[in-house]
Amino acid sequence: MKNLNIRILISAILLWLVPFISFAQETHDSLNTATHESVESAEFDAGKMIMDHISDAHGWHLWGETEIPLPIIVYSSDRGLSVFSSGRFHHGHSTYNGYMLKEQKIVAVDEMEETDAHHATINESVTANLYDFSITKNVFALIVSIILMIWIFTSVAKSYKTRPNQAPKGLQSLIEPLIVFVRDDVAKSSIGPKYQKYMPYLLTAFFFIWINNMLGLIPLIPGGANLTGNIAITMSLAVMTLLITVFSANKNYWVHIFAMPGVPVWVLVLLTPIEILGLFLRPFVLMIRLFANMAAGHIIALSFVSLIFIFGEMSAGVGMGVGVVSLIFMIFMTFLELLVAFLQAYVFTLLSAIYIGAAVEEHHHDAEHHDAKVEEALII
Amino acid sequence: MELVKPAFGLTFWMVLAFLIVLFLLTKFAWKPILNALNERDKSIEDALNAAIKAKDEMANLKADNEKLLAEARQERDKILKEARVTKDNIINEARDKATAEADRLLILAREGIHNEKMAAITDLKNQVALLSVEIAEKIMKQQLADDGKQKALVADLLKDVKMN
Numbered sequence: 001m002k003n004l005n006i007r008i009l010i011s012a013i014l015l016w017l018v019p020f021i022s023f024a025q026e027t028h029d030s031l032n033t034a035t036h037e038s039v040e041s042a043e044f045d046a047g048k049m050i051m052d053h054i055s056d057a058h059g060w061h062l063w064g065e066t067e068i069p070l071p072i073i074v075y076s077s078d079r080g081l082s083v084f085s086s087g088r089f090h091h092g093h094s095t096y097n098g099y100m101l102k103e104q105k106i107v108a109v110d111e112m113e114e115t116d117a118h119h120a121t122i123n124e125s126v127t128a129n130l131y132d133f134s135i136t137k138n139v140f141a142l143i144v145s146i147i148l149m150i151w152i153f154t155s156v157a158k159s160y161k162t163r164p165n166q167a168p169k170g171l172q173s174l175i176e177p178l179i180v181f182v183r184d185d186v187a188k189s190s191i192g193p194k195y196q197k198y199m200p201y202l203l204t205a206f207f208f209i210w211i212n213n214m215l216g217l218i219p220l221i222p223g224g225a226n227l228t229g230n231i232a233i234t235m236s237l238a239v240m241t242l243l244i245t246v247f248s249a250n251k252n253y254w255v256h257i258f259a260m261p262g263v264p265v266w267v268l269v270l271l272t273p274i275e276i277l278g279l280f281l282r283p284f285v286l287m288i289r290l291f292a293n294m295a296a297g298h299i300i301a302l303s304f305v306s307l308i309f310i311f312g313e314m315s316a317g318v319g320m321g322v323g324v325v326s327l328i329f330m331i332f333m334t335f336l337e338l339l340v341a342f343l344q345a346y347v348f349t350l351l352s353a354i355y356i357g358a359a360v361e362e363h364h365h366d367a368e369h370h371d372a373k374v375e376e377a378l379i380i
Numbered sequence: 381m382e383l384v385k386p387a388f389g390l391t392f393w394m395v396l397a398f399l400i401v402l403f404l405l406t407k408f409a410w411k412p413i414l415n416a417l418n419e420r421d422k423s424i425e426d427a428l429n430a431a432i433k434a435k436d437e438m439a440n441l442k443a444d445n446e447k448l449l450a451e452a453r454q455e456r457d458k459i460l461k462e463a464r465v466t467k468d469n470i471i472n473e474a475r476d477k478a479t480a481e482a483d484r485l486l487i488l489a490r491e492g493i494h495n496e497k498m499a500a501i502t503d504l505k506n507q508v509a510l511l512s513v514e515i516a517e518k519i520m521k522q523q524l525a526d527d528g529k530q531k532a533l534v535a536d537l538l539k540d541v542k543m544n
Contacts, residue, residue, distance in 0.1 A: 153409035160416035
């Protein structure tokens, strides 16, 4: 298990080196093209580069002008369904089938035939009723990660079947402590005797977040997508926790929200809205915490890369010097991010379990203690 | 700001993908794994309990063995003691019987010897009487070979008769 972990660490570090090469090429290309095209600026815009990298995209940018086109699936109530490759947009330079890319977003245009995107007129009414189901960079990373998850866990499950009642071996011995950890330290301790019902969700959420956090650290395709640092992903997870909490909540829980026992009526007027707000605030904080942590990790790593190019524009020597320092910081940050990747998966799962635990709790002798636990959990 | 606005498509795919993963993994991974873990925990617990039970049984068995051994020892002592008594009895009885037999045989022998002796004596007496008669006869025959002697004898005998 130790060996495997070390191997994962080493591969993560090695793969970090890849963006240096790709970025170097990118700036080189843009500097070359800048002389020919006045549209593109020669100035290295760190903010734009970072935002481009942590946002979703309709193509998997590899280096320079090279990117893997991804399927575009758009449904419009006016025009129906259209499916085509994102390569048709020619990096946003042309329209296709009445659509074009505007800042990585698909908008409808009046021109149905292929034209220059810079001269097309946007059709606002069609754009408003547009549903973009495209397999974007993040959706692609999502599909890869779920295939990876299904492969890992079904093969682990198989080894339990082939070697029953024996000590774990191989991949099984990496996964088993984590499953036992989620079972004993997350589910059992936070939910109590009814924990078994919620184990599948907690395990899936834990491993989904952890694996995607780790994949996000690898800058090579299919890793490197900022999936868990995307608000849509964290929102979906948080809403699932909210729905599980709400649908498994017992009478006791609702009584404590709408009419806290032993509290005067005039206090209830104040307390009940706060409790109702808290009901939604908890998953909201879950969503923001995971999103902010993972996005910030990517931003910091990309900032170190940007530093090299910002100083490199001043002088090549300074760029080299800063590059060495940046590299050291990036290696340090990668180790930190490996920790954060696990920690955020753990925190999300633990808090989900605590919220579910609060919803299914039967007795309330230790109500104060429990509330303190939830409040404490909210702060993390 | 685009960054904090959840994209519709990604949310749709995420919910769909997550639910599929949740369903597939629950069926093909989490349940078998958790069941296997529970089973293993249970088998370890059972094994530990069985070991404790076996230890107790061993202790009981040992106590039983010692008890049995003590009993056996007692039994042996008792049997030995009984055997010794029996042996003594048999020996004594045999000795008594032998003595009695010997005495009886002695008496018989003595009686036999006595009887034989008596018979021998009687026989000897008869033999002696017979021999005496024969000797007397022979002497008489010799002495009465001539007339003179016969006459002298008769005279002698007559003398005796007269005296009677």
